[in-house]
Amino acid sequence: MTATQTPPTISLRNYSEPDDLAAIAALINHCHIVDQFETTVTTHELKQALEDPDTNPEQDILLAFSPAGELVACGKMWFPPKENETVGGLALHIHPQQRGQNLEMSFLAWAEERTKTVGSARQTQVVKLRSPVRNSQRDRMQFLTANGFIPERYFDRMERSLLDPILPVQLPPGFSIRRVNHQQEAVAWVEMFNQSFIDHWDFHPLTVEEFLRDVNQPDYQPELDLVAVAEDGTLAAFCDCRMNPGDRTEQHTPGWIAVLGTRRGYRRIGLGRAMLLAGLEALKTTGADIALLGVDKQNPSHAFRLYESVGFTIQMTNTVFCKYL
Structure with a gap:
């Protein structure tokens, strides 16, 4: 990730402490309201998710903060165990007021680099990154397509x-x-x-x-x-x-x-x-x-x-x- 990829007023750091959970839950729920998602998350559910062996919280969760210290973006990755390939999953939540200001590129660069690192450690020839998107999120779908992603699978709720x-x-x-x-x-x-x-x-x-x-x-x-x-x-x-x-x-x-x-x-x-x-x-x-x-x-x-x-x-x-x- 280069310095020019992240907006100059935004600071990035990895997840480091349970106190982050309340801010992450608040960000996700705000995004869900704006994006008209029906579900919410609690800090308890996030804490449970951190126990998933497919995720290393200190390496697989990236947070972005405004100059005032407000959490404005969160990316979470997971790496299921697979024998012949490395597959990284990326869930990304960005505050509506921060979208389209290059934060997406910062998180994508981080996710790609992290996935390559895990792939190298697992010594698999196939390394790929996945990201699930609701079909109503047209901007996110266009962003991923413009950066080399293709639709792989479709799921109905x-x-x-x-x-x-x-x-x-x-x-x-x-x-x-x-x-x-x-x-x-x-x-x-x-x-x-x-x-x-x-x-x-x-x-x-x-x-x-x-x-x-x-x-x-x-x-x-x-x-x-x-x-x-x-x-x-x-x-x-x-x-x-x-x-x-x-x-x-x-x-x-x-x-x-x-x-x-x-x-x-x-x-x-x-x-x-x-x-x-x-x-x-x-x-x-x-x-x-x-x-x-x-x-x-x-x-x-x-x-x-x-x-x-x-x-x-x-x-x-x-x-x-x-x-x-």
Whole structure:
């Protein structure tokens, strides 16, 4: 990064202390209001995100400050474990009044250099940088395109009112639905998850340590974490739902179908549909009045058609942009 890339009145530094979290949350939420995003974040959620092993906070979070000490931009990177390539992810939030003043270039230069550094350490021949953008962010899409990025993947966010009737759950014979015992079944759940998503785009295996860290968070709701069990005790399918207090508005209390999957060998018998309907019922019982989920437009199991069949409609689309370095 060169001195001319950063506006002269702006100072940059890496994340260094938990006191930064409140300012980061305030910046993200302000950007979301201006950009008409529906979600908010809390300092607690940001603190949880810093525990992600894919991110080194002191190296993978860059902050920009005005002369008055106000946080005006934040970039966060993550590097999932991959065997044959290095993929850096970049999420960027810039205060609306600071956009278009070369801060974007400063953060992009930092992200590219950081990704190359990680790629060199991992000794992979393929090194690339990704950045997800909501399709309503036209300026950001144009900026990335002008700097060598191309669209790589598209994801829809879908929604469904929980005030509308939910179809009854119909399980195939021999299966039952219950809560997961996350302490005793951690290994079995992780195996099921990995078998369910091994043929999906950008898959990297979940570890037992990652699973246990997630379910031991204080806001984890075990009543929303459901599994379908075969007669022999095999965990065959799952629906992990979440309710984020920061998503609540005056009009709605949203709930998320966070992860829905069916183990290979148990597909095409109705388990995915049954688990989705069970998840919707669980969210409604817990107090949600609208259900949200994200889906890969090119999902190999044709999940989009399943979601449409139970009443979900597209709310918005995200594009993942990619640049090979």
